[in-house]
Amino acid sequence: MKRIIALSCFAAVVLTGCGLIGQKDGKANNEAATAATEASTTAAEETTTEAETTAEATTKEAVTDPAATTTEPDGNVSAGGLMDMYPAIYQSVIKDVFDKTAAEHDGMASIEFGFRDLDTDGIPELLLKYGSCEADFQIHLYKIDPEDGADDLGVIGGGHTSFAYDENTGDLVIVWGHMGAASINYFKWENDNLKSSGSYDFNIDEKTPSYEAVLEEKGIRYMDVVYATKYSDGSVKSYFSHPNGESEEFDELYLDYMG
Structure with missing residues (x-):
């Protein structure tokens, strides 16, 4: 009342x-790309390159996605x-x-x-x-x-x-x-x-x-x-x-x- x-x-x-x-x-979970583990085992160097490229793309996506900016990498909550x-x-x-x-x-x-x-x-x-x-x-x-x-x-x-x-x-x-x-x-x-x-x-x-x-x-x-x-x-x-x-x-x- x-x-x-x-x-x-x-x-x-x-x-x-x-x-x-x-x-x-809690600290934010960082989902790194795992597609490289499914790549062909006949070219180790090529597999490594693919994994690095995928991880870089994931990082760029997190930076540009507003929903991903509520926590900092070290677990601290951002200002937003x-x-x-x-x-x-x-x-x-x-x-x-x-x-x-x-x-x-x-x-x-x-x-x-x-x-x-x-x-x-x-x-x-x-x-x-x-x-x-x-x-x-x-x-x-x-x-x-x-x-x-x-x-x-x-x-x-x-x-x-x-x-x-x-x-x-x-x-x-x-x-x-x-x-x-x-x-x-x-x-x-x-x-x-x-x-x-x-x-x-x-x-x-x-x-x-x-x-x-x-x-x-x-x-x-x-x-x-x-x-x-x-x-x-x-x-x-x-x-x-x-x-x-x-x-x-x-x-x-x-x-x-x-x-």
């Missing part, structure tokens, strides 16, 4: 280690193949984390995820926040890996946070806010990972009446995100939330949004 509703949120930063999750793809495969890889990661979190917390779990192409390679990275409540939430960053499915690049935040970006630079921002205190935490992609690049702290008071006023002044924009909660009775609710405050509700783990 899907319904359109209104929803608002707000959301802290701790940098730490890394891990790995995903599956390796990754564009087709990354949604399924991320869906598997999200579902696995959701189920494991529920198993560790008496059947209950909460997750939030969004996407942003941080390394500008055309394939978005996954921001995945999960836990049982704001007190134990962690935000992990995942990047597609041609060999391993998806790499967990580590923890970049925690509870009381929201995913956003700086419209002036395009860089990722994680906004933290709790009981009137807040910070805007900036990140940049450097050396194949995400690095903290500073923060701006503020408080809600008479001079600063709202979080939104500060974010507007700084050019900070929220991202599309999906929230999902699994309850002790096994039921699941998901909300696909948009920056304009609207949200779509689903009676399932919603995985169709892939950035």
Whole structure:
């Protein structure tokens, strides 16, 4: 079931280690021509020449056939193949984390995820926040890996946070806010990972009446995100939330949004 509703949120930063999750793809099979083995045994040199010619023709056919370019000779998935495969890889990661979190917390779990192409390679990275409540939430960053499915690049935040970006630079921002205190935490992609690049702290008071006023002044924009909660009775609710405050509700783990 899907319904359109209104929803608002707000959301802290701790940098730490890394891990790995995903599956390796097997190496592609290279079918060399075997017609030479059926040739006449009376001319060995002629047989060898025929085999080399057939193999060369097979190689040319593989290069010109678009269907044959989804894997590289060493078994790595090509860029074109990754564009087709990354949604399924991320869906598997999200579902696995959701189920494991529920198993560790008496059947209950909460997750939030969004996407942003941080390394500008055309394939978005996954921001995945999960836990049982704001007190134990962690935000992990995942990047597609041609060999391993998806790499967990580590923890970049925690509870009381929201995913956003700086419209002036395009860089990722994680906004933290709790009981009137807040910070805007900036990140940049450097050396194949995400690095903290500073923060701006503020408080809600008479001079600063709202979080939104500060974010507007700084050019900070929220991202599309999906929230999902699994309850002790096994039921699941998901909300696909948009920056304009609207949200779509689903009676399932919603995985169709892939950035």
